[in-house]
Amino acid sequence: MSAPHRSLWLEQAHTGSTEAPPLVGADHADVAIVGGGFLGLWTAILLKERDPAIDVAIVERDICGGGASGRNGGFVLSWWPKIATLVKLAGEREAVDLARAAEAAIGEIEDACARYRIDAQFHRGGYLWTAATEVQRGAWAPAVRQCAELGVEPFVQLSPDEVARRAGSPVHLEGVLEPSGATVHPGYLVRGLVRVARNLGVRVYENTPMVELDRRRPAVVRTPGGALTADRVVLAVNAHSAGIRELHRRIVAISSDMVATAPITERLEEIGWTGGECISDSQLQVHYYRTTEDGRIAFGKGGWGIALGGRMGAGFDRDQRRAADVTRGFRRLYPNLADVPIAHDWSGPIDRSPTGIPLFGRLGGREHILYGAGFSGNGVGPARLGGRILADLAVGETDGLAGCALVDGQPGSFPPDPVRWIGAHAVRTGVAAKEAREAEGLQPGRIANALARLAPAGMIPKKSASDD
Numbered sequence: 001m002s003a004p005h006r007s008l009w010l011e012q013a014h015t016g017s018t019e020a021p022p023l024v025g026a027d028h029a030d031v032a033i034v035g036g037g038f039l040g041l042w043t044a045i046l047l048k049e050r051d052p053a054i055d056v057a058i059v060e061r062d063i064c065g066g067g068a069s070g071r072n073g074g075f076v077l078s079w080w081p082k083i084a085t086l087v088k089l090a091g092e093r094e095a096v097d098l099a100r101a102a103e104a105a106i107g108e109i110e111d112a113c114a115r116y117r118i119d120a121q122f123h124r125g126g127y128l129w130t131a132a133t134e135v136q137r138g139a140w141a142p143a144v145r146q147c148a149e150l151g152v153e154p155f156v157q158l159s160p161d162e163v164a165r166r167a168g169s170p171v172h173l174e175g176v177l178e179p180s181g182a183t184v185h186p187g188y189l190v191r192g193l194v195r196v197a198r199n200l201g202v203r204v205y206e207n208t209p210m211v212e213l214d215r216r217r218p219a220v221v222r223t224p225g226g227a228l229t230a231d232r233v234v235l236a237v238n239a240h241s242a243g244i245r246e247l248h249r250r251i252v253a254i255s256s257d258m259v260a261t262a263p264i265t266e267r268l269e270e271i272g273w274t275g276g277e278c279i280s281d282s283q284l285q286v287h288y289y290r291t292t293e294d295g296r297i298a299f300g301k302g303g304w305g306i307a308l309g310g311r312m313g314a315g316f317d318r319d320q321r322r323a324a325d326v327t328r329g330f331r332r333l334y335p336n337l338a339d340v341p342i343a344h345d346w347s348g349p350i351d352r353s354p355t356g357i358p359l360f361g362r363l364g365g366r367e368h369i370l371y372g373a374g375f376s377g378n379g380v381g382p383a384r385l386g387g388r389i390l391a392d393l394a395v396g397e398t399d400g401l402a403g404c405a406l407v408d409g410q411p412g413s414f415p416p417d418p419v420r421w422i423g424a425h426a427v428r429t430g431v432a433a434k435e436a437r438e439a440e441g442l443q444p445g446r447i448a449n450a451l452a453r454l455a456p457a458g459m460i461p462k463k464s465a466s467d468d
């Protein structure tokens, strides 16, 4: 089998010598976690921090971080842009508590990096939410207004000149800054967390796919070479949740695609993008971009590839047609960097939920099998919060976060495949056609407009915007 295509981050951070061995034979744990991304790793670490005697094992089909956690843009964001959806789900008071908890998670990640000596290049440069076409102007206004009504002010209004100056390109017309936003190097963070988990006594099995889950008590996670029996199982498999029968209608697997330039430190200084802000425009197929410590721009676009039945092929690792489309987006937003070469491209899976907010709970009502999925393209910060929820649930807590509105009973579902696959393709084509016309300052066609209007029903992941 050929080696999987890796992101820039994993190329920089992963050295084969740190890989954990696969599971061979039988093992038993108090808590078995399936999936070694941010969610699974934070759950494991928080369980161990709570009580070192809890016996925890992680089963990961690839290397830990081989999924979205080692491939993302490294934006560490709060949930303030999603406040409207949170209010619908949880009511005003709990929505504010949840958004505050998501913001606090950013600081918790910074603290954990300092405490455990993970050099994840954490940098709090703020999140700049911008408009890069006429129709995108004011996309943040509903979120800003709703926050004001709730008595919170997470956004800072900047002048249009300031937005263009910070972003380093005049294509940015206006925007707001959310100062709590930060960036990390996803590869160093995720591989650092594996080291921490193992040092805390978590048994990590890499290159070990769960091929079957025996849902009886005790549950058994079966793998090609062994079986892990556990009192509690936590499923933290991101977009692969779409292949779990109880979650199939709750999660759609969609790709997000990234490119990275060669190091261009002097050019960044020249254009003035030196504050380390992470930036997005306000398209439905959102463009998101940040600078890196080694002087590159990492630039992504959400929502292009769609998986049938949760089956993600090689196109979810890399797709050159989509990389070319992402590069076109970069060239449009940074005409002043037209000659800068693209040195890397990669893709990864997004677990889109019906509301854009993740779902947590007990699988099919079973107390001993827990799940978390549906971060919808905003999971680097929220996975820390999700880890707290799952760790609480795993020890039988029902109060606090474990009892919040995101746990069991969130509304909404997608149609089953193949209907949703066909529908999602149609919507995506409409959105792409509409946004391509808008980027040129042209009026979109009626059919593209009509199809794009279906998108907020949940087919396209958005990093920001007032999701639904």
Ligand SMILES: Cc1cc2nc3c(=O)[nH]c(=O)nc-3n(C[C@H](O)[C@H](O)[C@H](O)COP(=O)(O)OP(=O)(O)OC[C@H]3O[C@@H](n4cnc5c(N)ncnc54)[C@H](O)[C@@H]3O)c2cc1C
Pocket (backbone or CB within 6 Å): 034, 035, 036, 037, 038, 039, 040, 059, 060, 061, 062, 063, 064, 065, 066, 067, 068, 069, 070, 071, 072, 073, 074, 075, 076, 077, 208, 209, 210, 211, 236, 237, 238, 239, 240, 255, 256, 257, 258, 288, 300, 347, 348, 349, 350, 375, 376, 377, 378, 379, 380, 381, 382, 383
């Ligand atoms: C290109 C891209 C850009 C993104 N940009 C951002 C961003 O800038 N900011 C942000 O907040 N979010 C971003 N996201 C989303 C973010 O990366 C995720 O929400 C977050 O990493 C979720 O972590 P996770 O642990 O749930 O998933 P993952 O990291 O995908 O972990 C799940 C793990 O489960 C494993 N697994 C699956 N099935 C099995 C099985 N049967 N047996 C064993 N293991 C299994 C997978 O291999 C994987 O490692 C982006 C995602 C992508 C793909």
